[in-house]
Amino acid sequence: MLxxxxxxxxxxxxxxxxxxxxxxxxxIEHKIERLYASDDPQFPRSMSLLLGxxxxxxxxxxxxxxGDEIFPSMLDGIRSAxxxxxxxxxxxxxxxxxxxxxAALSEKARAGVAVHVLLDWVGSKKMDRxxxxxxxxxxxxxxxxxxxHWTGLGRMNDRTHRKxxxxxxxxxxxxxxxIAEEWxxxxxxxxxxxxxxxxxxGPVAGHMQAVFMDNWIKASGNVLHGPEYFPKxxxxxxxxxxxxxxxxSGGSDDMQLMYLMAITAATHTIHLASAYFVPxxxxxxxxxxxxxRGVQVQIxxxxxxxxxxxxxxxxxxGWGDLLEAGVEIHEYQPTMFHCKLLIVDxxxxxxxxxxxDSRSFKLNDEANLNIYDRExxxxxxxxxxxxxxxxxxxxxxxxxxxxxxxxxxERVVALLDSQL
Numbered sequence: 001m002l003x004x005x006x007x008x009x010x011x012x013x014x015x016x017x018x019x020x021x022x023x024x025x026x027x028i029e030h031k032i033e034r035l036y037a038s039d040d041p042q043f044p045r046s047m048s049l050l051l052g053x054x055x056x057x058x059x060x061x062x063x064x065x066x067g068d069e070i071f072p073s074m075l076d077g078i079r080s081a082x083x084x085x086x087x088x089x090x091x092x093x094x095x096x097x098x099x100x101x102x103a104a105l106s107e108k109a110r111a112g113v114a115v116h117v118l119l120d121w122v123g124s125k126k127m128d129r130x131x132x133x134x135x136x137x138x139x140x141x142x143x144x145x146x147x148x149h150w151t152g153l154g155r156m157n158d159r160t161h162r163k164x165x166x167x168x169x170x171x172x173x174x175x176x177x178x179i180a181e182e183w184x185x186x187x188x189x190x191x192x193x194x195x196x197x198x199x200x201x202g203p204v205a206g207h208m209q210a211v212f213m214d215n216w217i218k219a220s221g222n223v224l225h226g227p228e229y230f231p232k233x234x235x236x237x238x239x240x241x242x243x244x245x246x247x248x249s250g251g252s253d254d255m256q257l258m259y260l261m262a263i264t265a266a267t268h269t270i271h272l273a274s275a276y277f278v279p280x281x282x283x284x285x286x287x288x289x290x291x292x293r294g295v296q297v298q299i300x301x302x303x304x305x306x307x308x309x310x311x312x313x314x315x316x317x318g319w320g321d322l323l324e325a326g327v328e329i330h331e332y333q334p335t336m337f338h339c340k341l342l343i344v345d346x347x348x349x350x351x352x353x354x355x356x357d358s359r360s361f362k363l364n365d366e367a368n369l370n371i372y373d374r375e376x377x378x379x380x381x382x383x384x385x386x387x388x389x390x391x392x393x394x395x396x397x398x399x400x401x402x403x404x405x406x407x408x409x410e411r412v413v414a415l416l417d418s419q420l
Contacts, residue, residue, distance in 0.1 A: 028253050028260065031285060038265040038345040044240070044372050047261060051244040051254055051370075053210070058235030059202030061376055065383065067184040070177050070197040071097055077167045077199070078104045083228040085115045086212045088164045090123035090353070091178025092131075098179050102131040106138035114228065115140035118216055120160045121147040123178070143219045158248050161364040163197075163353045164212050169231045172200045172208035174243075174352050174369050176275065176340045183338075190305055193336040194387070196273075198351050198369065201236035207243035211367045214245060240372045246354075247365040255354045255368065256361040259283065262344045266290050269346060270297045271384050273339040276311045277301040278357035284321055291325040300339070300387050303331035311357070313406070316399070323396040330391035343384065346377040 036042045048055045064070040078085060078101075085108060092098060109115040117135060119127070121144040135142050145160045165173040175197030177183045185192035200208065209229060217223055246254040263270060263286045270290060277299060279287070291297055299322075306312050319329060342350040352368030354360045371377075 028256055028282065031282065031289075032257075032260045032264045034264050036265060037267045038262070038347050039267070040265075043261075043265050043348075047258065047370065048242050050261070051242070051258055053207050053242050053244060055240050055242045055370075055372065056203040056207065057240050058233075058237065059200060059204045059239035059241050059371075060237030061239055061241070061371055061373070062199040063379060063383065064175070064197045064199060066186045066195060067097070067177070067192065068186045070175070070195070071100075071184065073199055074165055074173055074197075075100060075104050077165065077171055077173065078108060081108050081113050081167045083113060083168050084166075084224075085113055085168075086118075086164070086166045086209060086216070086224075086229070087116070088118040088160060088162050088212050088215060089179055090120045090159065090161045090163065091180050092119050092124045093126040093178070093180035094128040094131075095181040097181060097184050098127065098131060101179050102134050105140055106134050109135065109138040109140040114224075116212075116216060116224065117142045118145055118160065118212070118219060119143070120145045122159055123161075126180075141220070143216075145215060145219050159364050160215050161353045161355075161360065162211065162215070162245070162367040164208055164367060166205060166209045166212060169209050169227075169229050170201065170205050170233045172205040172243075174198055174200070174208065174367065176338050176353065182336070187335050190335050193338045194332065194334070195338040196341065196351070196383070200241070200369065202239065203233045203235070204241045204243055204369070206230055206233060208367075208369070211243055211245045214247070215365060239376065241369060243367065243369050245365065245367040246361075248363060253361065255366050256283065258350065258368065258370070259342065259356070260286050262342060262348055262350065263287055263290055266295045266344045267293075268295060269344070269381075270295055271341075271343040271381060272297070272299045272356065273337070273341040273384060273387065274299065274301050274356040275336075275338045275340060276308070276315070276355040276357045276360075278311060278315045279318065280358060280361075283356075284318060287327060288321055288325040291327055297322075297327040298384075298388065299327065299329045300332055300337065300384065300391055301329065302337040303333050303392065305332075305334070305336045307336055316402070316406070319394070319399050320396075323394070323399055329394045330388055331394060332387060332391045334390055337387070339387070341380065341384070343377055343380050346381055347374055348372055349377050349380050
């Protein structure tokens with residue numbers, strides 16, 4: 001009898017682990033054929049139609065570098081709100097900046113602005129519970145996404161990693177930043193991280209609002225709509241862009257599809273900034289093929305200053321083919337490098353929450369903004385060059401000279417690639 005009981009318990013545990021770690025969807029298994037270059041009108045057409053919303057014109061974009069620029073702009077946006085604020089984030093921790101956001105959001109809720117806050121349960125575990133009480137007492141709606149419950153154990157590995165703030169339906173913010181002290185300052189030391197965020201005005205802000213609503217409906221069952229959330233938006237500039245999302249519950253491969261299509265269409269340059277760079281074999285092959293047709297590829301990723309060393313070890317384990325093909329890999333030296341940015345041919349700029357790893361491609365809820373603008377792309381390339389100047393290039397010889405201990409650790413952590 002005891003044996004039967006133990007067997008049943010073990011079976012249940014195995015079933016729960018499989019349900020927890022599997023996305024349940026087929027992966028992209030075949031390389032994408034190169035049918036057009038990035039300067040062909042078919043490129044943005046295919047990208048927009050395959051990934052969801054069509055591209056929108058009439059937008060204006062502003063790049064915000066590090067916390068000293070990012071947080072004041074976000075807080076100013078919150079304080080300017082007249083009708084609605086929708087806010088979704090993965091990391092929200094205790095500290096002075098967390099206090100400032102909770103106070104600003106609470107103040108607007110008390111003033112009658114409809115405030116909706118969606119926090120990932122895992123990412124907000126270090127958040128002072130007092131902030132939640134402050135927000136709710138002020139009248140804000142606050143939901144913690146996929147908080148563990150026995151009825152939804154299969155969803156525990158599905159985290160919302162999206163970073164979205166939308167003001168009155170017409171102004172949005174997205175990028176890599178979380179709400180924590182690590183993102184404050186100007187990347188001046190090891191305790192202050194390097195990151196970039198973006199402020200957006202124009203019709204594409206409606207796409208950002210729709211992405212927020214995707215998870216808000218899943219978490220609350222309530223549909224927020226009408227002109228307060230989706231107003232008619234006048235053109236704010238002449239920028240072309242679209243916002244799209246991915247989730248294990250639908251379209252989990254969209255982010256990897258976007259990267260593969262962009263890499264495949266590249267003709268001259270690929271610049272990639274990634275906090276967690278753990279590409280799978282299919283993506284590595286796409287990058288190697290780009291190098292073979294003469295595309296310059298430069299990648300910036302964290303060095304020794306990284307919050308998850310397991311990811312760095314898994315990343316370095318797969319660099320051989322890339323380095324042999326002539327891909328430049330640079331490790332940022334001053335502090336943790338948390339940027340998430342792709343620039344192709346100084347034309348496409350893709351920014352948002354997505355890391356270059358299996359967790360972002362397959363397991364997390366992610367959101368990215370694709371901007372098709374050569375002048376804007378040149379600005380981002382210049383910022384990346386500054387990051388490159390603060391980075392150390394890893395050569396093939398450096399990689400081959402790794403210690404035996406490093407190689408053994410890399411082999412072990414590489415087994416976890418699907419969860420990193």
